[in-house]
Structures are given as C-alpha cells and as structure tokens.
C-alpha cells in the first residue's frame with residue numbers, strides 16, 4: 145500500500161510569512177488600543193488608522209486538545225515614550241500555556257503572574273519562550289524594524305483582556321532600556 149503523503153503548510157523563518165493553508169488575519173490599529181498606552185494625550189494625537197500589529201493564523205480546528213499556530217507581526221513605533229506593543233492578555237482558561245518563537249526583529253516579551261510580578265525576556269530570531277499557565281503576556285517592539293514571533297497555543301485557551309484593563313505593572317520606554325543596559329553592565 146502506498147503511504148499517504150500530505151504537504152504541510154509553511155512558515156518562512158526569516159519573515160514569518162505563513163503559506164500553504166487557509167489563514168485568518170486580524171490587524172489591530174492604534175485606534176483599537178484605547179487605554180493601552182500610558183500617555184493618553186500622545187495616543188490621541190496619533191493617527192488611529194495606523195496599523196500596530198497583525199496576527200496571521202492557520203484556520204485549523206478548535207476544541208479540547210487542539211493547537212493553534214500563528215504569527216504576530218508588530219510594527220516599530222512609539223506612543224509618547226512607550227514602544228508599540230500588543231494589547232496583551234491572560235488566557236481565559238488560566239491554566240493553559242503557550243510557546244512563542246522569535247523570528248525577526250528585536251523585542252521583549254513581558255510576562256506578569258497572577259500576583260502582579262513582572263519579568264522580561266528578550267525576543268530575537270531563534271529565541272524560544274515558554275509562557276506558563278496563569279501568566280499574562282505581551283510583545284513589545286524595541287527595535288526599528290518589524291518584530292515577528294511565532295506562537296503555538298491551545299485552542300481552548302481563549303483570551304481575557306479585562307483582567308488587565310488597568311494595564312500591566314511594568315511599562316517599557318526608552319528609559320527602561322537604559323536602566324536595563326546599566327543593570328547588565330553592573331552585573
């Protein structure tokens with residue numbers, strides 16, 4: 145009997161472009177990110193139609209045990225002093241985790257646990273990020289090029305944006321980066 149061979153879809157590692165299977169795409173514009181950036185006046189002055197990030201994901205089955213695969217493409221930019229970032233979320237099913245893989249650009253993954261403790265992981269091509277359950281996550285683009293990261297997550301995880309509607313406990317600006325650089329120097 146001949147083996148059955150199916151050509152899988154593809155991700156282009158350098159760009160994060162997905163191909164070979166139907167996609168769902170969602171673009172988030174500055175106007176959608178009310179109350180996300182600290183400097184509200186600066187946010188109001190920005191063009192609301194400006195695209196901040198786009199998520200491409202394969203249109204695959206959902207349900208208990210199923211996994212989604214998607215790529216977030218986050219543009220470079222700032223609102224006031226704060227770098228462009230995703231809205232960020234806890235999973236609606238809090239125990240569910242997720243894996244991110246850095247593909248291109250220079251960014252930070254902001255993680256916040258249920259007690260409000262935050263930490264940052266540098267995102268760069270080849271970085272692998274294990275996002276444990278019960279951990280909110282947000283991507284931040286600190287570079288001057290597009291930041292792209294691949295994500296794999298349980299389809300049942302869902303998104304809870306309301307738990308963080310007051311914002312994450314840490315904000316990343318150019319000053320934050322200077323402080324981080326000093327910390328690295330001082331060991």
Ligand SMILES: O=P(O)(O)OC[C@H]1O[C@H](O)[C@H](O)[C@@H](O)[C@@H]1O
Nearest residue numbers: 199214215216230231232233295
């Ligand atoms: O949902 P946001 O916080 O806007 O982040 C954008 C997207 O980032 C990643 O790709 C996640 O896996 C998606 O589930 C999420 O929707």
Ligand SMILES: [Fe+2]
Nearest residue numbers: 235242281297
């Ligand atoms: Fe997630």
